[in-house]
Amino acid sequence: MLFNSINFTIFLPFVFLLYWFTTKGSLRLQNILLLVSSYFFYACWDWRFLFLLIFSTLLDYFTGIKMSNSKNQNIKKIWFLISVIINLGLLGFFKYYNFFIDSLTVLLTELGLKPNIYTLQIILPVGISFYTFHGLSYVIDIYRNRIKAEKKFIEYSVFVCFFPLLVAGPIERATHLLPQVKSKRIFSNKMFNEGVLQIVVGLFRKIVIADSLAKYVDMAFGNPEIYNSSTLILATVFYAFQIYYDFSGYSDIAIGTAKLFGFSLLQNFRLPYFSTSITEFWRKWHMSLSFWLRDYLYIELGGNRFGIFKTYRNLFLTMLLGGLWHGSNWTFVVWGGIHGLFLSIEKYLNSNLSFKFLKKVSFLGYIYTFIVVCLSWVYFRSSDINSANLIVSTIFKGNFEKPFIGDISVVMNSVVVLLIGFLFDLYLRISNQELENFGGKLTLPKLIFFISISLILISLFYSNSNNFIYFQF
Amino acid sequence: MTSNNIKHIAKVLSLIILICYLTDKIIFVTFNKLSDKVFTGQTIGKLNQYLKIKETKKILIFGSSRANHNINPQVLDSSSFNMGMDGRNIAYVSTLVKMIQNKNPQTFLIQIDPEQVFSEKYKGDDIEALGVMYHRNKTIKEEIDKLKLNNPFQKFFWCIAYNNKIFGIIANYLKPKYEYKTYNGYDPIDVDENQKITFSKILSQNKIVNCQDSLSINKTYFNYLLELNKFAKNGNKKLIFFTSPIYSDNCKSDNQKLMLLAKELKIDYIDFTDIFKRNNSKNYWKDETHLNRIGAEKFTNILREQINTKAQHPIGNIGG
Numbered sequence: 001m002l003f004n005s006i007n008f009t010i011f012l013p014f015v016f017l018l019y020w021f022t023t024k025g026s027l028r029l030q031n032i033l034l035l036v037s038s039y040f041f042y043a044c045w046d047w048r049f050l051f052l053l054i055f056s057t058l059l060d061y062f063t064g065i066k067m068s069n070s071k072n073q074n075i076k077k078i079w080f081l082i083s084v085i086i087n088l089g090l091l092g093f094f095k096y097y098n099f100f101i102d103s104l105t106v107l108l109t110e111l112g113l114k115p116n117i118y119t120l121q122i123i124l125p126v127g128i129s130f131y132t133f134h135g136l137s138y139v140i141d142i143y144r145n146r147i148k149a150e151k152k153f154i155e156y157s158v159f160v161c162f163f164p165l166l167v168a169g170p171i172e173r174a175t176h177l178l179p180q181v182k183s184k185r186i187f188s189n190k191m192f193n194e195g196v197l198q199i200v201v202g203l204f205r206k207i208v209i210a211d212s213l214a215k216y217v218d219m220a221f222g223n224p225e226i227y228n229s230s231t232l233i234l235a236t237v238f239y240a241f242q243i244y245y246d247f248s249g250y251s252d253i254a255i256g257t258a259k260l261f262g263f264s265l266l267q268n269f270r271l272p273y274f275s276t277s278i279t280e281f282w283r284k285w286h287m288s289l290s291f292w293l294r295d296y297l298y299i300e301l302g303g304n305r306f307g308i309f310k311t312y313r314n315l316f317l318t319m320l321l322g323g324l325w326h327g328s329n330w331t332f333v334v335w336g337g338i339h340g341l342f343l344s345i346e347k348y349l350n351s352n353l354s355f356k357f358l359k360k361v362s363f364l365g366y367i368y369t370f371i372v373v374c375l376s377w378v379y380f381r382s383s384d385i386n387s388a389n390l391i392v393s394t395i396f397k398g399n400f401e402k403p404f405i406g407d408i409s410v411v412m413n414s415v416v417v418l419l420i421g422f423l424f425d426l427y428l429r430i431s432n433q434e435l436e437n438f439g440g441k442l443t444l445p446k447l448i449f450f451i452s453i454s455l456i457l458i459s460l461f462y463s464n465s466n467n468f469i470y471f472q473f
Numbered sequence: 474m475t476s477n478n479i480k481h482i483a484k485v486l487s488l489i490i491l492i493c494y495l496t497d498k499i500i501f502v503t504f505n506k507l508s509d510k511v512f513t514g515q516t517i518g519k520l521n522q523y524l525k526i527k528e529t530k531k532i533l534i535f536g537s538s539r540a541n542h543n544i545n546p547q548v549l550d551s552s553s554f555n556m557g558m559d560g561r562n563i564a565y566v567s568t569l570v571k572m573i574q575n576k577n578p579q580t581f582l583i584q585i586d587p588e589q590v591f592s593e594k595y596k597g598d599d600i601e602a603l604g605v606m607y608h609r610n611k612t613i614k615e616e617i618d619k620l621k622l623n624n625p626f627q628k629f630f631w632c633i634a635y636n637n638k639i640f641g642i643i644a645n646y647l648k649p650k651y652e653y654k655t656y657n658g659y660d661p662i663d664v665d666e667n668q669k670i671t672f673s674k675i676l677s678q679n680k681i682v683n684c685q686d687s688l689s690i691n692k693t694y695f696n697y698l699l700e701l702n703k704f705a706k707n708g709n710k711k712l713i714f715f716t717s718p719i720y721s722d723n724c725k726s727d728n729q730k731l732m733l734l735a736k737e738l739k740i741d742y743i744d745f746t747d748i749f750k751r752n753n754s755k756n757y758w759k760d761e762t763h764l765n766r767i768g769a770e771k772f773t774n775i776l777r778e779q780i781n782t783k784a785q786h787p788i789g790n791i792g793g
Binding site for chain 1: 474475477478481482484485488489492493496497500516559625626630632633635636637638639640641667671674675678
C-alpha cells in the first residue's frame with residue numbers, strides 16, 4: 001500500500017479510529033492492532049512475502065533471546081552469527097543474487113571463458129533492506145550488551161513491522177523505538193497537529209514536487225545520447241531535488257503518521273542541500289541510514305581508531321557498501337565511491353592545519369557540495385555505468401546551448417512547485433525550525449490555513465504519482 | 474484520548490474541510506471565467522474553439538499529435554478543422570464527437586494507431602484531458618464516469634479540473650499564442666538543424682523491436698469504435714479512420730489485423746503507414762512518427778486523393 005494511494009487515505013483514518021477508540025488505552029490491544037494493521041499494510045503489496053517478514057522477525061526475536069540468555073560468550077557469538085548470516089543471506093539472495101551472477105558472467109567472459117550460469121527471476125521484497133537493518137541493529141545491540149532482548153513477541157514485532165516505517169524507513173533503533181512500543185501512548189493535540197501537518201507537507205513534496213520533476217528527468221535520462229549539456233545539467237539538478245523531495249516526502253508521511261499513533265520516529269532529513277561539505281551533507285541526508293552505517297559498519301570496522309590509512313579505508317568501504325545497499329547495480333557502487341572519496345578528502349583537509357583557511361570561505365561550500373552531490377546523482381539515477389559516463393562526459397563537453405524544454409507547461413509547473421518547496425525549506429532554515437515540530441508551534445488558525453492552502457496546492461499541481469524511489473531499495 | 478482531544482480533532486478537521494471547500498470553489502469559479510476567454514493553446518483553448526465551431530465545419534480531423542502535425546485541413550476543405558492533439562486517443566475523440574448534436578452531414582477523419590488498438594494497457598486514460606470540463610459538461614462527466622477514471626477527490630476538490638493547467642491558461646489568457654479566428658487546428662513542425670541531427674542519431678540507434686504475435690483487440694477501444702460507428706449512422710456523419718505514416722514500421726501484423734477488423738465492422742479505414750516507403754526521405758520527418766511541414770503537406774495531398782476514392786465523390790463534397 002502506498003502512502004499516496006486512495007487505499008491509504010481509507011486505511012489510515014480507519015486504523016486511527018480503532019487504535020484510539022476501541023482499545024480503551026490498553027497497550028497490549030494497541031500493539032496487537034498495530035501489528036495486524038502492519039501485516040495487512042504489507043500484504044497489500046504481496047501477501048506471499050509476509051511470511052518472509054514474519055520469518056525475519058522470528059529469527060531476530062529468537063536469536064536475541066538466546067544471546068541474552070547466554071552466559072558463555074562463544075555461544076552468544078554463535079547465535080549472533082546465525083542471525084547475521086541468515087539476515088544478510090536473505091538480503092543477498094533476494095537483492096544481489098542476479099547482480100553477482102551477472103557480474104561474474106561478465107568477468108569470466110572477459111577472461112575468455114564461456115560460463116553457463118543461470119540467473120533467476122527474483123522479485124525483490126519491498127522493504128527487505130529496511131526491516132533487515134532494523135533486525136540487524138537489534139541483534140548487534142544485544143551482542144554488544146547495549147540492550148537486553150525483548151521477551152514479548154508482539155512488542156518486538158511492532159518494533160520491526162510498524163507500518164509507517166516498514167517499507168522505506170526511517171531505519172529505527174531498538175534503543176529508540178522499543179521503549180516507545182512498551183510504554184503507554186498518550187494522545188496529545190500538539191502531536192496531532194505536528195503529525196497532520198507533516199503528512200500534508202510530505203504529500204506535497206512527493207506528489208507535487210518530486211512527481212512533477214520526474215517527467216523532465218525521465219525524459220532526459222531515458223535518452224541521454226540525444227541531449228546537450230544544458231539539458232542534462234537541468235535534468236540532473238531536477239533529479240537532485242526529485243529524489244530529495246521524493247524520499248524526504250515519504251519520511252515526512254511516515255513520521256507524521258507515527259505521531260498520530262503517539263510515536264516519535266527518528267528524523268531522516270534536515271535540509272541536506274544547505275550543507276557546506278559532503279560530511280555535513282551526510283549528517284542531514286537519510287540520517288537514519290547514515291548513522292546506522294556509522295554505528296554498525298564504520299565503527300565496527302574500527303572507525304578512526306587504527307591510524308589514518310585504516311580510517312580512510314573504513315570510510316571508503318562504508319560508503320561503497322552504503323551505495324550497494326541502495327541497489328544491485330555498479331552505478332550505486334560508484335555513487336557510494338564518489339561520496340567515500342570526497343569524505344576522505346574532506347577528512348584529510350580538516351585534519352591538516354594548512355587547510356584551515358578553507359573554513360573561512362564556507363559559502364563556497366554550498367556550491368561545492370551541491371556540485372559533488374549532483375555528479376554522484378548522475379550515477380545513482382542512470383540505468384547503467386555507460387549511460388552515466390555518457391551524461392558526465394556530455395556535461396563536461398560544455399555544449400551550453402538552449403536546453404531542450406519539450407512541453408513548456410511541464411517545465412513551468414516543475415519550476416514553480418520546486419520554488420515553493422525550496423522557499424519553504426529556506427524559511428525553515430532561516431527561522432531555525434524543524435518540520436518535525438513545525439505544526440506544534442503554529443497557532444490553530446495558522447495551522448488550519450497552512451494545511452488548507454497546501455491541500456489546494458496539491459489538488460492544483462499534483463502529478464500522476466510514480467512509486468516512491470526508495471521502494472526499490 | 475480525552476473529550477478535549479476529540480473536540481480538537483473535530484475542530485481542526487472540520488475547519489480544514491470548510492476552508493478547503495470555500496477556497497476550492499472560489500478558485501474553480503475564477504478559473505472557469507478565465508478559461509472561458511481562452512481560445513489558444515492545447516491546455517483548454519483549442520477545446521474551447523472546438524466547442525464553438527464543431528457544428529459548423531464540414532470536415533473535422535481527430536486524433537493524436539500524428540493527426541495534429543500531419544494534416545493541413547486547408548488542403549482538404551476550406552471548412553475544416555484539425556482537432557488532433559498530443560497524446561489523445563479514441564476515448565477523447567469519441568467524447569468530442571458525441572458532443573456534436575446536430576444532424577447536418579459532416580465528415581470525421583479519425584487517426585488511429587494499430588499498436589494502440591491491440592494494446593492490453595489502454596484504458597481510455599486520454600479522456601482525463603477533458604477533466605477540465607468535468608463539472609461543466611454533461612457528456613464529458615458521463616464519459617469520464619463511465620470509464621471510472623475520475624479522480625475520487627474531484628467530487629470535493631473541483632479545482633482538480635485545473636490540475637497542472639493553470640499556467641497554460643494564464644499564459645494564453647494574457648498573451649494568446651495566435652489569432653484563433655484564422656486558426657484551423659493544424660500545427661506544422663518546422664525542423665531546425667539540431668532536430669535533424671537528433672533524428673539521425675535516433676535512426677542510427679540499433680533498436681530491438683518486439684512485435685506482438687497474438688493480437689487481441691482492446692475491449693475499451695473496440696467499444697468506442699462501435700459507439701462511434703453507431704453515432705455516425707444516427708447523426709448523418711461520415712467516419713473515415715486512418716493511420717498516419719511511420720518512417721519505418723517493422724510490425725505489420727497489427728496493421729493487417731486492423732484492416733480485417735475494419736472490414737468486419739464495415740468501417741472505412743485507410744492505412745497510410747507505409748505511404749512513403751518507396752520514396753522516403755529524412756526531409757519529410759521530424760521523428761519516426763511525426764512528419765514535418767514538408768512531409769505533412771505531401772501526406773495531406775495523398776490523404777485528399779485517397780479520401781476522394783473512398784468517398785467516391787469530390788473532397789469538397791464529402792461533408793455533404
